[in-house]
Amino acid sequence: MSKKRTIDAFFGAAIPKPPKKPRDVNTVSPETSLGNAHLDGLKTASNAKEPEVALSQDAKSVPTEAFTKQNVPGSIKTEEAIPRNSDDFSMHPAYPFPIPHLPPALAAELPSWPASLGRVINDQPDLDLLYFEPYVARGLGGSGGSARALFEFLRAELPFYRVEYDINRGGTSTHIRTPRWTTVFGLDDTSRFGGSGNEKILDAKNGCDVSADKFYTRYKPRSIPKCLDDLRRSAQEATGCEFNFCLVNYYASGADSISFHSDDERFLGPLPAIASFSLGARRDFLLKHKPTPPPMGGEHTEAMKNATSKPLKLPLASGDMILMRGPTQANWLHSIPKRTGKNAADGGRINITFRRALIKAGTDNYYNYNVGTGPVYKWDRVNREMQLWKKDL
Numbered sequence: 001m002s003k004k005r006t007i008d009a010f011f012g013a014a015i016p017k018p019p020k021k022p023r024d025v026n027t028v029s030p031e032t033s034l035g036n037a038h039l040d041g042l043k044t045a046s047n048a049k050e051p052e053v054a055l056s057q058d059a060k061s062v063p064t065e066a067f068t069k070q071n072v073p074g075s076i077k078t079e080e081a082i083p084r085n086s087d088d089f090s091m092h093p094a095y096p097f098p099i100p101h102l103p104p105a106l107a108a109e110l111p112s113w114p115a116s117l118g119r120v121i122n123d124q125p126d127l128d129l130l131y132f133e134p135y136v137a138r139g140l141g142g143s144g145g146s147a148r149a150l151f152e153f154l155r156a157e158l159p160f161y162r163v164e165y166d167i168n169r170g171g172t173s174t175h176i177r178t179p180r181w182t183t184v185f186g187l188d189d190t191s192r193f194g195g196s197g198n199e200k201i202l203d204a205k206n207g208c209d210v211s212a213d214k215f216y217t218r219y220k221p222r223s224i225p226k227c228l229d230d231l232r233r234s235a236q237e238a239t240g241c242e243f244n245f246c247l248v249n250y251y252a253s254g255a256d257s258i259s260f261h262s263d264d265e266r267f268l269g270p271l272p273a274i275a276s277f278s279l280g281a282r283r284d285f286l287l288k289h290k291p292t293p294p295p296m297g298g299e300h301t302e303a304m305k306n307a308t309s310k311p312l313k314l315p316l317a318s319g320d321m322i323l324m325r326g327p328t329q330a331n332w333l334h335s336i337p338k339r340t341g342k343n344a345a346d347g348g349r350i351n352i353t354f355r356r357a358l359i360k361a362g363t364d365n366y367y368n369y370n371v372g373t374g375p376v377y378k379w380d381r382v383n384r385e386m387q388l389w390k391k392d393l
């Protein structure tokens with residue numbers, strides 16, 4: 001995409017295409033951790049059968065706020081099309097389309113988050129969690145409150161991808177289809193965005209242009225749009241941690257999942273803190289201790305394993321935030337298992353994680369496994385599904 005791309009080109013770009021179903025995602029794939037497969041080797045996968053649960057049915061469409069400033073042609077031609085002003089969007093040459101700022105009602109509420117105090121969960125070996133139930137207010141009377149509004153907004157406005165890649169296991173190549181929608185924004189600590197439209201990547205220390213670095217050229221890093229950056233800043237204040245990356249997962253139904261893994265890539269440093277937000281349908285978040293080496297010459301019995309740590313199941317609800325910190329990633333695995341719920345209404349769930357990548361290799365890794373080289377998808381408010389997005393030629 002041209003760096004000189006004008007705002008008009010941006011706003012004229014988004015033309016929804018006729019409905020096209022994404023590929024079938026129900027097949028269980030030997031999916032790995034979020035992108036460290038190539039760096040750190042395969043992580044534990046779990047297809048363990050879990051009891052059936054119904055997914056939340058609190059789906060009520062929350063209308064996007066009307067924009068009242070000077071209007072430009074709206075790019076989203078759906079029944080909810082709203083003319084918007086260019087000032088109300090984040091733009092970046094590497095975005096497929098502009099991303100709106102938070103609707104005013106959500107932006108006004110943001111300073112009051114977290115909506116509750118965090119609860120420490122550290123009663124097991126090597127586990128350190130801070131659990132906000134909720135962080136984003138859920139509202140009263142089944143409306144879903146701000147958490148539902150934020151879910152609807154992000155699902156409709158972010159570009160999503162269905163990433164596929166190959167891994168090599170003992171000389172055998174396996175094709176992986178990521179069983180959920182993903183997207184990512186951010187840049188590691190060594191660099192910052194610069195230039196008039198954030199189109200350059202500059203060395204964080206000396207300001208030199210490092211856009212041509214090999215870790216920044218396979219995929220073009222994109223700045224965190226204001227709507228997610230507002231949440232990042234809030235999470236930083238609430239936790240005292242720093243974050244430079246924002247990863248988003250969209251689980252369209254109980255068929256979408258993430259298998260057991262830990263976010264312990266070397267590029268995150270030794271004790272990474274990860275703030276993980278849940279919006280939309282309730283889903284179980286499972287945690288289990290990594291296998292510990294058996295005593296010299298012996299074997300671990302089940303009793304020995306259970307004596308030290310117990311698996312955890314946290315039914316994460318809309319608006320919840322869980323901070324995983326300290327030794328957690330080094331010692332525990334986590335997952336969102338598949339669920340075969342009734343799912344009659346909207347079983348969709350968005351997960352947002354804020355992380356801090358220390359080196360350039362982290363940037364390349366995150367874009368590789370969360371954006372990839374495939375097409376862009378955007379939520380279609382009329383057909384209520386992700387649709388292939390193509391820019392207007």
Ligand SMILES: O=C(O)CCC(=O)C(=O)O
Nearest residue numbers: 034249258263336351353
């Ligand atoms: O969806 C979730 O709650 C977990 C996501 C996750 O573990 C990850 O993105 O690494």
Ligand SMILES: [Fe+2]
Nearest residue numbers: 261262263334
């Ligand atoms: Fe994770």
